[in-house]
Amino acid sequence: MIMDKVTAPQQNSQNFTSFTCRYGLISFYCMVAGKDNIIYLTFAQKKHKRAIRLLGDIKQTVQKGKHEDFPFSPDFQDYFTGKLTRFPIKIQSPFISSGTDFQKKVWQGIAKIPYGQTVTYGDLARSIGKPGSARAVGSACGANPLALIIPCHRVVGAQGLGGFAGGVAIKKKLLQLEEKC
DNA sequence: GTGTGGCAGTTAG
DNA sequence: CTAACTGCCACAC
Numbered sequence: 432m433i434m435d436k437v438t439a440p441q442q443n444s445q446n447f448t449s450f451t452c453r454y455g456l457i458s459f460y461c462m463v464a465g466k467d468n469i470i471y472l473t474f475a476q477k478k479h480k481r482a483i484r485l486l487g488d489i490k491q492t493v494q495k496g497k498h499e500d501f502p503f504s505p506d507f508q509d510y511f512t513g514k515l516t517r518f519p520i521k522i523q524s525p526f527i528s529s530g531t532d533f534q535k536k537v538w539q540g541i542a543k544i545p546y547g548q549t550v551t552y553g554d555l556a557r558s559i560g561k562p563g564s565a566r567a568v569g570s571a572c573g574a575n576p577l578a579l580i581i582p583c584h585r586v587v588g589a590q591g592l593g594g595f596a597g598g599v600a601i602k603k604k605l606l607q608l609e610e611k612c
Numbered sequence: 613g614t615g616t617g618g619c620a621g622t623t624a625g
Numbered sequence: 626c627t628a629a630c631t632g633c634c635a636c637a638c
Contacts, residue, residue, distance in 0.1 A: 533621060552633055556620085567621040569632040574622090586632080594632025602632090 437485045437529045447486060448496040449479070452504070454511040457604060459578065459597070462486075462493065467502040470524035472578050474597020482526065482576070510579070513608060516546035518580050526576035533561075537571035544585045547609040551589045569593065579605075 447470075450461045460479035462471035471482045483493050498504075509515035527538065536559045544550055550558075552565040552572070561567075572583040573596050584605040587593045595602035 531622080556633090561620075563618095563634090564620045566619060566631065566633040570621065570630090571632095573632050583632085588632075589634060592632090596632075599632085 437489060437525050445491065447491055447493040448500075449483060449493050450496045450498060450501045452498055452501055452507065454507055457511060457601060461501065463496070463502065464524075468523060469503065469520055469577065469580065471526055471576050472580060473576070474578055474595075474601050478596060507579075511608065516609075520580055522577065522580065524576060530574070530576075533564075533567065534571045534574055536561075537568055538575060538577075538581050541572070541575070541581050541583055541586060544582060546582075549585045549587045549606065551587055552593065553589055555586055565589075585609075 446465060448463045450463065452459055452461055457474075459472060459474045460476060461469060461473075462479070462482055464470045471479070473479050473482075486493055501507075503518075503520065506515055506518060506520070510518070522542070527535070530538065537555065540555050540559050552568045553562075556562055556564040556568045559568075568586070572586050573594070575581050575583045575596075578584070578597070584595060584602045587606075592599050592602060
Protein backbone atom coordinates (compact mmCIF):
# COMPACT_ATOMS: atom_id res chain seq x y z
CA MET A 432 0.00 0.00 0.00
CA ILE A 433 0.93 3.60 0.04
CA MET A 434 3.34 5.40 2.25
CA ASP A 435 5.29 2.44 3.45
CA LYS A 436 8.15 4.74 4.17
CA VAL A 437 7.13 7.46 6.51
CA THR A 438 10.08 9.57 7.42
CA ALA A 439 10.62 10.62 11.00
CA PRO A 440 9.38 14.08 11.90
CA GLN A 441 11.93 16.82 11.58
CA GLN A 442 11.28 18.05 15.08
CA ASN A 443 12.47 15.82 17.88
CA SER A 444 9.00 15.47 19.28
CA GLN A 445 9.36 11.77 19.77
CA ASN A 446 6.28 11.19 21.83
CA PHE A 447 3.23 10.16 19.87
CA THR A 448 -0.21 9.79 21.36
CA SER A 449 -3.17 7.96 19.92
CA PHE A 450 -6.68 9.18 20.71
CA THR A 451 -10.13 7.83 20.08
CA CYS A 452 -12.43 10.80 20.09
CA ARG A 453 -16.20 10.86 20.20
CA TYR A 454 -18.49 13.80 19.63
CA GLY A 455 -22.13 12.97 19.64
CA LEU A 456 -22.71 10.13 17.23
CA ILE A 457 -19.45 10.56 15.37
CA SER A 458 -16.11 9.19 16.51
CA PHE A 459 -12.72 9.22 14.91
CA TYR A 460 -9.12 8.21 15.52
CA CYS A 461 -6.35 10.72 15.87
CA MET A 462 -2.60 10.68 16.30
CA VAL A 463 -0.78 13.56 17.92
CA ALA A 464 2.96 14.24 17.86
CA GLY A 465 4.40 16.07 20.80
CA LYS A 466 1.95 18.27 22.62
CA ASP A 467 -0.49 19.39 19.97
CA ASN A 468 0.62 18.52 16.46
CA ILE A 469 -2.02 16.42 14.75
CA ILE A 470 -0.33 14.13 12.28
CA TYR A 471 -3.11 11.68 11.46
CA LEU A 472 -6.89 11.76 11.68
CA THR A 473 -9.22 9.15 10.28
CA PHE A 474 -12.65 7.60 10.70
CA ALA A 475 -11.33 4.22 9.62
CA GLN A 476 -9.82 2.09 12.34
CA LYS A 477 -7.92 0.16 9.70
CA LYS A 478 -6.11 3.28 8.55
CA HIS A 479 -5.36 4.33 12.09
CA LYS A 480 -3.84 0.99 13.00
CA ARG A 481 -1.79 1.05 9.88
CA ALA A 482 -0.46 4.49 10.73
CA ILE A 483 0.57 3.25 14.16
CA ARG A 484 2.34 0.32 12.58
CA LEU A 485 4.21 2.60 10.18
CA LEU A 486 5.42 4.67 13.08
CA GLY A 487 6.58 1.49 14.75
CA ASP A 488 8.54 0.64 11.64
CA ILE A 489 10.59 3.79 12.08
CA LYS A 490 11.16 3.04 15.76
CA GLN A 491 8.59 5.42 17.17
CA THR A 492 6.44 4.46 20.10
CA VAL A 493 2.82 5.45 20.37
CA GLN A 494 0.98 5.70 23.66
CA LYS A 495 -2.73 5.88 24.25
CA GLY A 496 -4.25 9.13 25.34
CA LYS A 497 -7.48 9.83 27.14
CA HIS A 498 -10.20 11.65 25.25
CA GLU A 499 -10.27 14.45 27.81
CA ASP A 500 -6.60 15.12 27.14
CA PHE A 501 -7.13 15.55 23.40
CA PRO A 502 -5.73 19.02 22.79
CA PHE A 503 -8.18 20.22 20.16
CA SER A 504 -11.39 19.02 21.76
CA PRO A 505 -13.02 22.47 21.89
CA ASP A 506 -12.45 22.94 18.17
CA PHE A 507 -13.93 19.62 17.19
CA GLN A 508 -16.78 20.12 19.62
CA ASP A 509 -17.53 23.38 17.85
CA TYR A 510 -17.17 21.81 14.43
CA PHE A 511 -19.62 19.03 15.16
CA THR A 512 -22.16 21.49 16.47
CA GLY A 513 -21.79 23.65 13.40
CA LYS A 514 -20.09 26.56 15.16
CA LEU A 515 -16.67 26.18 13.58
CA THR A 516 -16.16 26.25 9.85
CA ARG A 517 -12.39 26.20 9.58
CA PHE A 518 -9.89 24.38 11.75
CA PRO A 519 -7.16 26.62 13.14
CA ILE A 520 -4.78 23.70 12.88
CA LYS A 521 -1.48 23.78 11.08
CA ILE A 522 -0.88 21.00 8.63
CA GLN A 523 2.48 19.57 9.52
CA SER A 524 2.54 15.82 9.33
CA PRO A 525 5.18 13.33 8.25
CA PHE A 526 2.37 11.40 6.61
CA ILE A 527 1.67 14.38 4.38
CA SER A 528 5.29 14.98 3.48
CA SER A 529 5.79 11.33 2.60
CA GLY A 530 2.98 11.45 0.05
CA THR A 531 3.68 11.54 -3.66
CA ASP A 532 3.64 14.80 -5.61
CA PHE A 533 0.30 13.92 -7.08
CA GLN A 534 -1.20 13.16 -3.68
CA LYS A 535 0.10 16.41 -2.23
CA LYS A 536 -1.44 18.37 -5.09
CA VAL A 537 -4.77 16.65 -4.52
CA TRP A 538 -4.64 17.29 -0.78
CA GLN A 539 -3.78 20.94 -1.35
CA GLY A 540 -6.68 21.20 -3.74
CA ILE A 541 -9.04 19.70 -1.19
CA ALA A 542 -7.86 22.11 1.47
CA LYS A 543 -9.11 24.99 -0.69
CA ILE A 544 -12.69 23.77 -0.85
CA PRO A 545 -14.78 26.14 1.25
CA TYR A 546 -16.96 24.96 4.10
CA GLY A 547 -20.33 23.71 2.96
CA GLN A 548 -19.30 23.34 -0.67
CA THR A 549 -18.46 20.27 -2.71
CA VAL A 550 -16.51 19.53 -5.86
CA THR A 551 -16.42 16.37 -7.92
CA TYR A 552 -13.41 14.11 -8.36
CA GLY A 553 -13.33 15.19 -11.99
CA ASP A 554 -13.43 18.89 -11.08
CA LEU A 555 -10.55 18.46 -8.69
CA ALA A 556 -8.59 16.53 -11.31
CA ARG A 557 -9.01 19.42 -13.72
CA SER A 558 -8.13 22.06 -11.15
CA ILE A 559 -4.75 20.48 -10.45
CA GLY A 560 -4.01 20.40 -14.15
CA LYS A 561 -4.57 16.69 -14.60
CA PRO A 562 -7.88 16.32 -16.39
CA GLY A 563 -8.95 12.73 -16.68
CA SER A 564 -7.29 11.66 -13.48
CA ALA A 565 -10.56 11.59 -11.57
CA ARG A 566 -10.11 8.03 -10.55
CA ALA A 567 -6.60 8.63 -9.31
CA VAL A 568 -7.93 11.62 -7.39
CA GLY A 569 -10.31 9.24 -5.68
CA SER A 570 -7.41 7.06 -4.62
CA ALA A 571 -5.52 10.06 -3.30
CA CYS A 572 -8.57 11.13 -1.30
CA GLY A 573 -8.70 7.73 0.27
CA ALA A 574 -5.06 8.07 1.23
CA ASN A 575 -5.62 11.41 2.94
CA PRO A 576 -3.99 11.23 6.39
CA LEU A 577 -5.87 14.21 7.84
CA ALA A 578 -9.62 13.75 7.49
CA LEU A 579 -11.74 16.78 8.48
CA ILE A 580 -8.69 19.05 8.46
CA ILE A 581 -8.19 18.20 4.81
CA PRO A 582 -11.90 17.92 4.09
CA CYS A 583 -11.97 15.01 1.68
CA HIS A 584 -15.66 14.52 2.49
CA ARG A 585 -16.31 17.57 0.31
CA VAL A 586 -15.15 15.68 -2.76
CA VAL A 587 -18.01 13.75 -4.31
CA GLY A 588 -18.73 11.73 -7.41
CA ALA A 589 -20.25 13.25 -10.54
CA GLN A 590 -23.34 11.11 -10.07
CA GLY A 591 -23.47 10.00 -6.46
CA LEU A 592 -21.69 10.60 -3.21
CA GLY A 593 -18.59 8.61 -4.00
CA GLY A 594 -16.85 6.59 -1.35
CA PHE A 595 -15.40 7.34 2.03
CA ALA A 596 -12.79 5.50 4.06
CA GLY A 597 -14.86 5.68 7.22
CA GLY A 598 -18.07 4.69 5.43
CA VAL A 599 -20.32 6.86 3.28
CA ALA A 600 -22.76 7.25 6.18
CA ILE A 601 -20.25 9.49 7.93
CA LYS A 602 -19.54 11.40 4.74
CA LYS A 603 -23.24 12.06 4.41
CA LYS A 604 -23.52 13.24 8.02
CA LEU A 605 -20.62 15.64 7.63
CA LEU A 606 -22.09 17.14 4.48
CA GLN A 607 -25.48 17.50 6.14
CA LEU A 608 -23.86 19.19 9.11
CA GLU A 609 -22.11 21.72 6.88
CA GLU A 610 -25.23 22.22 4.82
CA LYS A 611 -27.04 23.82 7.75
CA CYS A 612 -25.00 26.99 7.58
C1' DG B 613 -32.34 3.32 -14.64
C1' DT B 614 -28.01 -0.38 -15.91
C1' DG B 615 -23.57 -1.88 -18.76
C1' DT B 616 -19.22 -1.09 -20.27
C1' DG B 617 -14.81 0.44 -21.62
C1' DG B 618 -11.31 3.58 -20.64
C1' DC B 619 -8.99 6.29 -17.50
C1' DA B 620 -4.39 7.93 -14.11
C1' DG B 621 -1.78 6.91 -10.13
C1' DT B 622 -0.20 3.62 -6.99
C1' DT B 623 0.92 -0.82 -5.13
C1' DA B 624 2.01 -5.86 -5.26
C1' DG B 625 4.57 -9.51 -7.06
C1' DC C 626 8.74 -5.00 -15.69
C1' DT C 627 3.35 -6.47 -15.70
C1' DA C 628 -0.99 -7.05 -13.39
C1' DA C 629 -4.34 -5.52 -10.35
C1' DC C 630 -6.33 -2.76 -7.72
C1' DT C 631 -9.28 1.92 -6.55
C1' DG C 632 -13.67 6.97 -2.88
C1' DC C 633 -14.36 7.84 -11.37
C1' DC C 634 -16.69 9.28 -15.71
C1' DA C 635 -18.85 9.58 -20.19
C1' DC C 636 -21.52 7.49 -23.19
C1' DA C 637 -24.17 4.41 -24.66
C1' DC C 638 -28.42 1.63 -24.67
